[in-house]
Structure formats: C-alpha cells, structure tokens
Amino acid sequence: MEYYLKVIKRIFIYNASSLLSFRSSFINSLISSIVWSVSSLISALLLTSKSGSVYGWSRNELILLTGSYTIMWGIVNILFQRNFQDLTMVIDRGKLDSTLLKPIDSQFLVSFKQLNYAAFSRLILGYIIITTIASRVSLHISFLNFIAYLILILLGVTIIYSVWFMILTILIWHHSLNNLNALANNMVGYSRYPQEMFQKVSPSLLVLFPVLITSSIPTRFLLHKARSLELLFLFLASTTTLFLSRKFWQFALRSYTSAGG
C-alpha cells in the first residue's frame, strides 16, 4: 500500500512537472475543456428549450443533470481519459510489454499514469451549474448531502472507468478496433439523459449498461427523489463492474502477444 502511495505521489509530481514544461499544451487543453463545458451547457439548454418537461424531469432538473454529468466527466477526464487514449495506441503497437514488465500492477499503471489537470475547469463549471440551479429552485443542499452526492458521483465514475476499461480490453484480441475508445466515449455521453428514457425502452438496459444511471441517480439524490433501491443498485453496480474489469483484464493478458496482437 505504501509502495502504491509513493507511486501515486510520483505520478502527481511527474504530471505537474510535465504541465510546467509544456505550458502551451496545458493552456490548449484548458481552453478546450472550458469551451467543451460551455458547449455542453448550450446543448443542454437547447435540448430543454422546446419543452417544459422530458420524462418527468423539468427544465431546471435537466440542467442540474447536466451539472452532475459535467462534474463526473471532469473527474473521468482528469484521471483516465488520456490513459485510455494511449492504451489504444499501446496495444495496437504491441508496446504493452514494458508496462507488463514493471514491478507494479499493470491495470493500475495503464489507468493512472497520466493526469489532465486542465479538466479541473469542468469540475468548476459543473459546480457553478449545480449551485446556480439549486439557488434558482430554492433547493437546499446541506454539507452532508453534498458529501454524499460526491460519493455517489465517485461511484458513477467507478462504473464509467470499469465499463470503459472492459471495452478497451477487447483491443487485446482485436487491436484494429481502436475506435472502441470513441464508442466508450459516446456511451458515457448518454448518461446526460434521464434514466427514465432508457427505462422506457427496457428496464434491463439500465442493468446491462449501468453507465446510463451514473449521472441520474446522484442528481435525483440532490433533488431528494432518489430511492434507497437506486442508491443500493449504484453501489452494487460500481463494485461489480470494477471486479469484472479486473478479472477481464487479467483474463485478456493471457492472450496478449507483444507484436501488436
């Protein structure tokens, strides 16, 4: 445990020094993050501009959902996204060997070695959206409620990480499918829509693709509408998908051949 804490510390320091060495890259990423966040808000406003409610969600509630999605997506961006982009290249080029030979868990290393500090701007914008809507609808959020909300967001992030990682693990067998990253990216994007939308197609969709509930349930919790069963389901989904991602990765590594598969 102490070893991994030291590694995490080095990862933070390494990425911070990389940020300072490549300042123009950081500024470019920061601008992209901010403009992306604002564009997401604009698309949410457009989606809610022509109707008073969608699947029982009012306009303010849908924008609150966008705020939750922005925070969650910000965390995913900070921690994982660059690593997942690299993973497609690493597996395609057969360069996973150097990672596998290191005296550290390979899933940990491929998932966390790069951080994107610029994506903190998404967290800030998500927070602004939530506090603005909360004050507009006189929604009182206590400190404890907010902490609980963040825990639910982190459970959602765990689900997203696990599902995304499992999708990318398929690359070990089919390394030409490097657009699976775009597929996973899009799938996460569907969590910005109300879960009732997918429930209407089939309730089992939410069980098969738990990514779809990762923004809805924390938002419903903030609105004091979340049921205990939903919270339990979110917790179970996060632990189950994390466990499955781990097992799937270990299973896949047995099939890895270093010459690009």
Added chain:
Amino acid sequence: MRYLKIFLLNFQKVFEQRGRSAVWFFLTLINPLVLLLYWNGSNISTQWSSASRTSYYLLIVITSSLLISHVEEDVSFYDIRQGGLVSKLLKPFPYYWFQFFMEIPYRILQGIYGIIVLYIILIMFPYALKIELTPHMLALGFITCVLSYFMSYTYKLILGLTAFWIPDIWGIYQLTDVVFFIFSGNIMPLHFYPNWLKEIALFLPFAHIIYYPVLIIQGQLSLLDSIQAISFQLIWLAVLISIFKIMWHFGVRKFSGVGQ
C-alpha cells in the same frame, strides 16, 4: 488509374477491418436514435410531429454514415505523431487525394450498413420515412451530398493537421465534436433554435454538411433555397481547401520524420 489502385487496395483493407467500420456505423446509428427517444418523452409534438421527427433522425443516420469522414485520427496519430507521413510525402500523389481515395472505401462500406439498416427499419415501419422528392430535387440532393462529403473530408483533414502544432489532439476533437453536434442540426432542426443562434448555425459550415442535405432530401427546401444552399457549400468548400493548403504548407515544414 493509380488513384483507382489506391482505392481498390484500401477497399480490400477496409473490408478486412469491417468490424472497425461497424463500430463507426454503430455510433452514427445510436446517437440520432437516442435523441429521437429523448424527444419522444417531451411535449414538443405540437411543433414537430412524430412522423417528421422519425424521418429527420433516420436521414441524419444515413447522411452521417455516408458523409461524415473520420480521417482526422489517421492523419494526426499515424501520419503526424507516429511519423507515417514520411512515406506518404515520398509518394508521387498529393496528400489530399491520397487520403481521399483511402477514405472513400470506409464511406462506401458505412453507406452499405446504412442502407441495410434503413431497409430493415422501413420493412418494420413502412411510414417511418417521409420524403417528397421530385427528379430535379433528386439531382440537387446528389450534388449537395457530394459537396457535403468533400466539406466533411476537408474539415476533418484540417483537424488532423492541427497535430503539427498541438499535442493534445483529443481535447480539440472533443471540443469540435460538441460544436459539430450543436451546429449541424443533430440536436434538432436548426429552425427551432433561438434566432441569434440559428443565424450563427446557418452561417457555419457544419449546417451545410448535415442539415441542408437532410432538408433537401426530405424535399423541404424549394428549388431556389436548394440552389442557394449548394452555393454556400461551394463557398465553404473553397474556404476549407484554402485553410488546408495553408496549414499543409506550414505544417510540413515543421514536421520531423520521427513524428511530433
């Protein structure tokens, strides 16, 4: 003849990697259907009927699969970042046309997927697609689709070339994806937007890649409006090609053979 050879060789490669094309098609299929599902749960029916919505998004699926190029990743990662551009620079073909004939097979395969899916949907829901096309509008529809594809291809090529200068390409791609999503008519028809945003959207090239071709194919534009839309496509295509040429001229000078 040599371009035909490039096309045929790449078609063979694309057909071998039909799984990759299937993933791209799946994305272009699911995104509009999710939006259709979203609108079905709203009370927008008074302004936008269910039949019109279904027809609109089905056409978005077909036009997106046929007309949206995905060449930017190959250009930015494999050619520029990994140094694969070296071999292409040594070939006696302009890079623009070389990549074009390499990209066309993907569009053909995706178009085939789109037609198969559309056929299945029309068997299950015969009245899902509402098109009112006359012969001359059919011709205009074809012209607009060809121009739309060239616009999409050139635009994505420009995006890929940003890798000459910008290391964090994925940030740029995420950003441009959202901007394209908003301004191409994917969310909803642009005439539903607030006036100020509608004016911006109709001016930008993205509307001329998806929105106007869909309207022309649906038969919702008059002959004069269609010709005007095509004129704007030609102007935007000229602008995009100019931007490409400038970026290529300066980018290649910056390029080092071991990648960026």
